[in-house]
Amino acid sequence: MPKKISNEFNVYTLIDKKKKKEKLSPTEIKWFIENYTSGVIADYQMSAMLMAMFIQGMDIQETAALTDAMLESGEQLKFVGKNVIDKHSTGGIGDKASFILAPIAAACGVKVPMIAGRGLGFTGGTVDKIEAIEGFKTALSLKEFQNLLNKNGLVLIGQTPDIAPADRKIYALRDVTATIDSIPLITASIMSKKLAEGANGMVFDIKYGSGAFMKDKKDAKALAKSLIATGKRFKKKGVALITDMNQPLGQAVGHSHEIIESIETLKGNGPEDLTELSLELAAYMVLLAGIDKTIEKARIRVKKTITDGSALEKFKVMLKAQGGNPEVVDDYSLLPIADEHTTLLAPKSGYVKSFVNDKIGLLLIDLGGGRKSKDDEIDHSVGFVFHKKVGDQVKKGDPIMTIVHHASQVNVVAKILEKMNKEVITLSSQKVKPLKMIVDKVI
Amino acid sequence: MPKKISNEFNVYTLIDKKKKKEKLSPTEIKWFIENYTSGVIADYQMSAMLMAMFIQGMDIQETAALTDAMLESGEQLKFVGKNVIDKHSTGGIGDKASFILAPIAAACGVKVPMIAGRGLGFTGGTVDKIEAIEGFKTALSLKEFQNLLNKNGLVLIGQTPDIAPADRKIYALRDVTATIDSIPLITASIMSKKLAEGANGMVFDIKYGSGAFMKDKKDAKALAKSLIATGKRFKKKGVALITDMNQPLGQAVGHSHEIIESIETLKGNGPEDLTELSLELAAYMVLLAGIDKTIEKARIRVKKTITDGSALEKFKVMLKAQGGNPEVVDDYSLLPIADEHTTLLAPKSGYVKSFVNDKIGLLLIDLGGGRKSKDDEIDHSVGFVFHKKVGDQVKKGDPIMTIVHHASQVNVVAKILEKMNKEVITLSSQKVKPLKMIVDKVI
Numbered sequence: 049m050p051k052k053i054s055n056e057f058n059v060y061t062l063i064d065k066k067k068k069k070e071k072l073s074p075t076e077i078k079w080f081i082e083n084y085t086s087g088v089i090a091d092y093q094m095s096a097m098l099m100a101m102f103i104q105g106m107d108i109q110e111t112a113a114l115t116d117a118m119l120e121s122g123e124q125l126k127f128v129g130k131n132v133i134d135k136h137s138t139g140g141i142g143d144k145a146s147f148i149l150a151p152i153a154a155a156c157g158v159k160v161p162m163i164a165g166r167g168l169g170f171t172g173g174t175v176d177k178i179e180a181i182e183g184f185k186t187a188l189s190l191k192e193f194q195n196l197l198n199k200n201g202l203v204l205i206g207q208t209p210d211i212a213p214a215d216r217k218i219y220a221l222r223d224v225t226a227t228i229d230s231i232p233l234i235t236a237s238i239m240s241k242k243l244a245e246g247a248n249g250m251v252f253d254i255k256y257g258s259g260a261f262m263k264d265k266k267d268a269k270a271l272a273k274s275l276i277a278t279g280k281r282f283k284k285k286g287v288a289l290i291t292d293m294n295q296p297l298g299q300a301v302g303h304s305h306e307i308i309e310s311i312e313t314l315k316g317n318g319p320e321d322l323t324e325l326s327l328e329l330a331a332y333m334v335l336l337a338g339i340d341k342t343i344e345k346a347r348i349r350v351k352k353t354i355t356d357g358s359a360l361e362k363f364k365v366m367l368k369a370q371g372g373n374p375e376v377v378d379d380y381s382l383l384p385i386a387d388e389h390t391t392l393l394a395p396k397s398g399y400v401k402s403f404v405n406d407k408i409g410l411l412l413i414d415l416g417g418g419r420k421s422k423d424d425e426i427d428h429s430v431g432f433v434f435h436k437k438v439g440d441q442v443k444k445g446d447p448i449m450t451i452v453h454h455a456s457q458v459n460v461v462a463k464i465l466e467k468m469n470k471e472v473i474t475l476s477s478q479k480v481k482p483l484k485m486i487v488d489k490v491i
Numbered sequence: 492m493p494k495k496i497s498n499e500f501n502v503y504t505l506i507d508k509k510k511k512k513e514k515l516s517p518t519e520i521k522w523f524i525e526n527y528t529s530g531v532i533a534d535y536q537m538s539a540m541l542m543a544m545f546i547q548g549m550d551i552q553e554t555a556a557l558t559d560a561m562l563e564s565g566e567q568l569k570f571v572g573k574n575v576i577d578k579h580s581t582g583g584i585g586d587k588a589s590f591i592l593a594p595i596a597a598a599c600g601v602k603v604p605m606i607a608g609r610g611l612g613f614t615g616g617t618v619d620k621i622e623a624i625e626g627f628k629t630a631l632s633l634k635e636f637q638n639l640l641n642k643n644g645l646v647l648i649g650q651t652p653d654i655a656p657a658d659r660k661i662y663a664l665r666d667v668t669a670t671i672d673s674i675p676l677i678t679a680s681i682m683s684k685k686l687a688e689g690a691n692g693m694v695f696d697i698k699y700g701s702g703a704f705m706k707d708k709k710d711a712k713a714l715a716k717s718l719i720a721t722g723k724r725f726k727k728k729g730v731a732l733i734t735d736m737n738q739p740l741g742q743a744v745g746h747s748h749e750i751i752e753s754i755e756t757l758k759g760n761g762p763e764d765l766t767e768l769s770l771e772l773a774a775y776m777v778l779l780a781g782i783d784k785t786i787e788k789a790r791i792r793v794k795k796t797i798t799d800g801s802a803l804e805k806f807k808v809m810l811k812a813q814g815g816n817p818e819v820v821d822d823y824s825l826l827p828i829a830d831e832h833t834t835l836l837a838p839k840s841g842y843v844k845s846f847v848n849d850k851i852g853l854l855l856i857d858l859g860g861g862r863k864s865k866d867d868e869i870d871h872s873v874g875f876v877f878h879k880k881v882g883d884q885v886k887k888g889d890p891i892m893t894i895v896h897h898a899s900q901v902n903v904v905a906k907i908l909e910k911m912n913k914e915v916i917t918l919s920s921q922k923v924k925p926l927k928m929i930v931d932k933v934i
Contacts, residue, residue: 063669067546092534096668099542103510225539226506 059083059093066100074113081117085214091221098218098227106232111274112281114232118240121214123190125161125246127197131337132159134247135329136238138271139171141259141405142296142434146174146204147310148318148326151362153333154201155353156346160333161197161245162204163211167418167426170409171259172303175206180303180383180428184372200365212240229261235274239282249285249336251329252276257294259405265290265487272490287332290488291325295403295438298322302417302431304383305452311377314360321437321485327351328486384429390461391450392468394442394475401476402438408472411464415453430454439482448473502526502536509543517556524560528657534664541661541670549675554717555724557675561683564657566633568604568689570640574780575602577690578772579681581714582614584702584848585739585877589617589647590753591761591769594805596776597644598796599789603776604640604688605647606654610861610869613852614702615746618649623746623826623871627815643808655683672704678717682725692728692779694772695719700737702848708733708930715933730775733931734768738846738881741765745860745874747826748895754820757803764880764928770794771929827872833904834893835911837885837918844919845881851915854907858896873897882925891916 057079066072072080080097083089106114133153137143150160164174164186175186186206188196196203209216215237222228242250252275255261256268272288279286298319300309312318313326327350334346353359364374376382412418416427433450436442449468453461500522509515515523523540526532549557576596580586593603607617607629618629629649631639639646652659658680665671685693695718698704699711715731722729741762743752755761756769770793777789796802807817819825855861859870876893879885892911896904 060667060669063542067542067669090534090667092538092664093668095535096538096542096670099506099510099539100546100669103543103546221535224503224533225536226503226510226543227539 059089063093063097063100066097066104069104071107072110072113074109074116077110077113078117078120081114081121081214085121085217094218095221095225095227098222098225098233101233102227102230108274108277108281111232111235112278114236115239115243115278115282118212118214118218118236119243122212122244123210124244125190125194127159127161127194127246127248129159130248131157131339132161132197132247133249133251133333133337134161134242134245135251135253135333136242137253138255138261138268140255140257140293140297141171141408142298142301142306143171143253143255144177144298144300144306144310145253145322145326145329147178147307147363148313148322148359149330149333150202150204151314151366152326152330152350152353152359153337154362155358156330156334156337156349157339158201158333158337159197160202161193161247162202163193163207163241163245164204165207170406170413172301172306172409172412172418174204176426177303177306178204178372180307181367181372181376182382184367185370188370196369200362200369202362202366204366204370207241211244215240231267231271231274234271235278238275239278243282243284247284249333250275250279251332251336252286252288253291253325253329254288255291255293257292257405258403259296259408260293269488269490276490285336286491287336288490289325289329289332289486290490291486292483294405294483296405296408296432296434297325299434300431301408301412301434302415302452303426303428304385305431305433307376307383308380311360311363311380314354314363316354324485386427386429386452386454388453388455388457389450390453390465391447392465392473394444394446394448395469396475397444398442398475398477399480400436400438400440400442400448401474401480404472407467408432411467411472414460414464415451415457430457437482439480442475502532506536506540506543509540509547512547514550515553515556517552517559520553520556521560521563524557524564524657528564528660537661538664538668538670541665541668541676544676545670545673551717551720551724554675554678555721557679558682558686558721558725561655561657561661561679562686565655565687566653567687568633568637570602570604570637570689570691572602573691574600574782575604575640575690576692576694576776576780577604577685577688578694578696578776579685580696581698581704581711583698583700583736583740584614584851585741585744585749586614586696586698587620587741587743587749587753588696588765588769588772590621590750590806591756591765591802592773592776593645593647594757594809595769595773595793595796595802596780597805598801599773599777599780599792600782601644601776601780602640603645604636604690605645606636606650606684606688607647608650613849613856615744615749615852615855615861617647619869620746620749621647621815622869623750624810624815624819625825627810628813631813639812643805643812645805645809647809647813650684654687658683674710674714674717677714678721681718682721686725686727690727692776693718693722694775694779695729695731696768696772697731697733698736699733700735700848701846702739702851703736712931712933715931719933728779729934730779731933732768732772732775732929733933734929735926737848737926739848739851739875739877740768742877743874744851744855744877745858745895746869746871747828748874748876750819750826751823754803754806754823757797757806759797767928829870829872829895829897831896831898831900832893833896833908834890835908835916837887837889837891838912839918840887841885841918841920842923843879843881843883843885843891844917844923847915850910851875854910854915857903857907858894858900880925882923885918
């Protein structure tokens with residue numbers, strides 16, 4: 049039963065105000081969100097408000113008020129000690145950095161509370177990926193979540209309805225009303241959840257490019273600034289790296305394959321781009337936690353957790369604590385891996401010029417390694433391995449990428465191979481500059 | 492049961508397009524409106540689209556396409572002969588001009604098909620007003636409507652679900668999502684209904700000021716231009732007068748009182764402003780119908796229908812044809828009129844400076860002469876009579892306005908009297924220029 053609406057404000061007047069590009073006060077925003085969450089304000093009124101917010105914009109004070117209202121709609125965790133540092137990535141193709149940076153940071157003494165999502169659109173989800181490890185439980189209570197964080201320094205669970213339920217309801221509406229890609233709305237959505245997780249600092253990986261939600265570097269930087277500024281309003285320190293997502297991160301795309309690549313990176317054998325990004329994000333977590341005074345010292349500390357094996361050890365601790373088999377780290381045959389390999393060979397000599405990155409995500413869905421609709425099962429065993437990066441020289445006949453699939457999938461594999469060749473990967477006869485991974489930073 | 496959505500377009504993509512201020516094609520608009528009307532597109536998606544249309548605007552081609560889509564959602568009447576001319580007023584306080592101009596135009600040989608609305612917000616409705624005459628039926632079938640128009644040259648019915656059902660559904664949504672006052676949306680709403688009524692030309696009375704939906708003269712002119720331009724796309728001739736609504740039109744406000752004032756105007760005893768406006772609108776109807784070649788000749792013709800009694804006769808014909816007692820024209824005691832009169836006397840000498848006109852409409856609702864919610868009964872017997880116009884000189888103690896009410900209403904009358912004095916009517920010690928009735932014209 050919807051609660052009776054308080055007559056402090058009026059739904060119509062507030063929509064009208066934002067429509068006219070006027071500023072909404074924090075109490076007005078709080079009133080609107082509370083009454084929407086409780087079911088008093090209808091979806092069709094909220095969607096009109098969201099479109100007005102989208103087009104007319106929200107300043108930093110309004111964004112903070114929206115964040116606060118969504119934060120207060122659910123439970124809020126509190127952690128003592130300033131070493132609780134959270135990480136958020138806007139997501140991309142092959143983004144498995146969380147599995148690497150969290151154990152690294154935890155091995156340095158940071159406490160890393162991770163509440164992660166499932167696959168959305170063309171990008172895979174952290175929760176889906178870790179579930180490639182049989183038995184790993186991501187559905188823990190907030191109590192268990194807190195206990196494991198205090199005990200082990202890292203914990204990874206899926207999103208829970210207890211945290212920011214207003215955001216969940218609003219996000220579902222934005223998803224069907226073309227109001228997703230608004231910087232203030234994205235900021236409030238991310239920050240309300242991150243603040244509820246009780247971290248004292250946050251490191252953001254804001255991706256742009258063909259494999260990210262933000263296609264444009266300028267938009268990514270604007271989002272980064274908005275997140276950091278909003279965090280400051282809540283007295284949270286933050287760092288945001290602006291990173292390139294115009295080619296897959298690392299080499300592996302697909303659930304089991306990304307877990308294996310993460311473990312290899314923790315062992316010191318990871319691809320250069322993934323290693324660089326994971327270490328840099330972890331170093332900023334160490335810095336924000338106050339463990340080191342300078343980023344240079346933090347960089348040295350995080351590197352050491354790879355060479356001394358302490359990061360890999362933390363990863364095993366997390367697996368064990370949440371029901372996964374830690375032996376997977378030494379025996380990849382414990383993971384589901386499809387039997388067949390089909391490799392795309394370079395049709396001509398030249399240089400890798402570009403990837404249409406979001407298409408890779410959609411092709412993985414075609415292969416069964418992602419969801420077409422909400423209730424689809426994911427096949428963790430299939431995936432892609434990319435052997436080349438932008439700028440790499442290739443000779444005709446060199447392997448460019450490999451599809452890992454089931455024997456029964458010959459038809460879909462043939463189609464994917466053709467699309468990879470014609471629509472995803474472009475070769476150039478002229479030399480191409482490699483892409484820089486980390487292009488900018490907002491503190 | 493909602494129909495299956497055609498996959499010609501995608502709801503999300505079209506909302507996204509308008510959100511980005513891109514132009515929608517006629518087929519895209521038609522697809523969206525059709526699927527909303529049939530229930531396939533949800534209210535919350537339509538309201539996001541309406542807000543995007545509101546803020547980002549629609550050009551004349553989009554407005555015409557929206558009009559066309561809403562027009563085609565329902566039945567469309569067709570009349571032979573170019574003398575079928577419709578009239579639309581955007582409404583205001585004391586606006587009873589339809590009851591006067593329609594019989595005048597009909598007496599000149601124009602066929603006047605009127606489909607009118609009920610009271611909305613602070614303005615009264617034409618249908619509510621005519622129902623002060625006992626037995627008058629406004630719920631006729633479209634067949635009866637056509638027959639009476641052909642037979643008598645005028646007919647007045649209420650809105651029917653057969654005409655532009657898409658507009659009805661969209662209007663209800665606009666009403667609760669702050670998307671009413673958009674010129675393209677208003678244009679499509681008005682024009683879809685007017686075009687469905689089958690008229691070959693249209694005369695518009697676009698009001699601005701404190702007693703109109705458009706507060707600003709500039710907005711009124713923009714709406715007038717939009718209506719005329721949209722009409723032209725459908726090969727309909729049109730004239731729009733921009734008229735002042737900063738004081739009540741005529742003297743009477745309230746249902747029975749407005750009917751009496753209309754009849755008095757048809758007899759040649761009407762207030763100057765109401766007479767001027769009704770004659771001018773009727774003259775343009777005569778001109779558009781092709782009965783006269785110049786507006787000057789049309790003006791002479793319409794005046795004659797008052798002096799020779801032919802307009803009053805047409806009014807009686809309409810009453811008789813639709814079940815009302817034509818004797819009301821000579822015996823006002825056949826109308827419900829409350830017994831008591833309470834008069835506001837000028838508290839000081841001076842000049843009438845201004846009226847806060849929309850408050851008059853709200854005070855009439857307080858008196859029982861309007862609806863607070865959709866299903867309220869209207870008391871046709873109560874009302875206000877304003878004895879002064881802006882610019883009139885008053886002496887202390889002169890009657891300014893009179894409340895006609897029931898004996899039981901002493902408390903509410905006292906409050907209304909106080910508000911009329913303190914919040915509605917302002918007197919000035921300095922001379923004030925009278926307001927011009929017709930301020931501009933769009934052809």
